[in-house]
Amino acid sequence: xxxxxxxxxxxxxxxxxxxxxxxxxxxxxxxxxxxxxxxxxxxxxxxxxxxxxxxxxxxxxxxxxxxxxxxxxxxxxxxxxxxxxxxxxxxxxxxxxxxxxxxxxxxxxxxxxxxxxxxxxxxxxxxxxxxxxxxx
Numbered sequence: 001x002x003x004x005x006x007x008x009x010x011x012x013x014x015x016x017x018x019x020x021x022x023x024x025x026x027x028x029x030x031x032x033x034x035x036x037x038x039x040x041x042x043x044x045x046x047x048x049x050x051x052x053x054x055x056x057x058x059x060x061x062x063x064x065x066x067x068x069x070x071x072x073x074x075x076x077x078x079x080x081x082x083x084x085x086x087x088x089x090x091x092x093x094x095x096x097x098x099x100x101x102x103x104x105x106x107x108x109x110x111x112x113x114x115x116x117x118x119x120x121x122x123x124x125x126x127x128x129x130x131x132x133x134x135x136x
Contacts, residue, residue: 002067006122007052009044011037015125016052018061025061027052028125039091045077046095048122053102067109073117082112 004019015028029051030036031044039047049070056062072078080087080096087093103110117123 001063003056003062003069005049005052005056005068005070006120007045007048007070008073008120008122008126009046009048010041010126011039011044013126014044014048014051015122016048016055017122017125018052018056020061023061025056025059026122026125027055028128042074042077043089043091043095045072045074046092046099050095050099050102053099057102057106062106062108065107065109067111069111069113071113071115071120073115073120073123075114078112078114 001020006017006019008015011031013028013030015026017027018025031039031047035044035047053062053068062068072081079085080092087096102108
């Protein structure tokens with residue numbers, strides 16, 4: 001199955017959207033207290049990618065050997081992931097490790113694409129006042 005995965009994050013919450021052939025799942029979560037207002041926006045985006053993938057696998061949207069196009073609106077994050085750059089942020093390095101473990105364990109075929117922020121629907125969910133948990 002093919003999926004398109006959008007994500008966003010800020011210092012207070014994260015959001016992600018998984019588009020699959022006939023469904024769209026939209027989710028947002030507030031950060032736990034240990035992270036709230038203590039992490040950067042890019043760290044938050046890595047959290048969104050990590051928990052969004054984990055959530056998608058856990059609710060059986062994403063299955064072993066599926067294809068996922070992950071659309072990123074942050075050039076720094078895109079460069080870090082696609083070029084395997086050296087990063088002086090242990091938090092981000094750990095998130096990348098966990099993300100890569102999920103991809104490897106589930107034999108996912110992943111492609112990253114850089115998009116403009118205005119084309120990121122997860123941004124709208126992130127900016128919404130209430131938390132979103134819509135599947136359908």
